[in-house]
Amino acid sequence: MPTASKTPQHIAIVMDGNGRWAQKRHLPRLAGHKRGVDALKTATQACLTHGIPILTVFAFSSENWSRPAGEVSGLLELLNVALRRELAALHERGIRVRFLGSRQGLEPDLCAVLHDAEQATQANQAMVLNVCFNYGGRWDIVDAAARLASAGKPITEASMNAALSLAPCPDPDLLIRTGDEHRLSNFLLWQCAYSELYFSPVLWPDFDAAELDQALQAYASRERRFGRTRPATVAVPA
Ligand code: IPE
Ligand code: IPE
Ligand code: MG
Secondary structure: OOOHHHOOOEEEEEOOOHHHHHHHOOOOHHHHHHHHHHHHHHHHHHHHHHOOOEEEEEEEEHHHHHOOHHHHHHHHHHHHHHHHHHHHHHHHOOEEEEEEOOOOOOOHHHHHHHHHHHHHHOOOOOEEEEEEEEEOHHHHHHHHHHHHHHOOOOOOHHHHHHHOOOOOOOOOOEEEEOOOOOOOOOOOOOOOOOOEEEEOOOOHHHOOHHHHHHHHHHHHOOOOOOOOOOOOOOOOOO
16 A cells, blocks of 8 residues: 555546457447446545545547447447436535536537536535546647637746646646556646556456556655656765
8 A cells, every 4th residue: 555645646547448348248349338437436436545636537539539420429428327327426425526628519418417517516625536528638738728829818837737627636646547558649648747657458447446556556666756866865884
């Protein structure tokens, strides 16, 4: 178990591998996405238990619209159904839910469900769950810069930080990607500049609390330098 000071305050996860999980079992890909929701519930509870105040997950990328229409509509429907089903339980546990990403292309009914969930949980303080849906890191940067420019505001690191969709949450300390892929796939490009990266071969539906513990242990053993030199080691007299 990592020590408190070595516990990340913000974890981001690319929840990858749902399709392969299903295909291995000769199930439709959507069955994997459904099990992925269960894995997200497990990860959220594990973060609450560890006292990790912010969890940000990648649920649907700007590029995922390129998937077969049936999978896309299934994912949109799954978000709608899972959110309606889980909202009360999230609220009871004091979890604030936010949705990061463009609302363009989403049905008004889904937009209303997302908006209502954000409103209903906005005062909750136990934990923040940011769900990135129809999200892309490049979209996020361009959208933030365009809003600053049209308001006539200067574009600085501080103003960008404040305008990006993750604000006011700090950058992730730890970025986990499951599913044995080693790339960002357009997730939080700006905000992960100094995040520790952890890649797991485990497919997302199989990523349980013990797997999260392993990621936390790996994180606790990292030395974050942010461009500095290593701390001076004390010379031991011979
Ligand atoms: C991640 O699982 C979920 C989404 C991208 C929506 P995938 O659907 O990418 O699963 P694999 O990578 O095909 O196994
Ligand atoms: C990234 O996974 C997006 C999500 C997990 C939502 P993908 O499966 O879409 O990424 P690529 O296509 O393998 O890079
Ligand atoms: Mg994938």
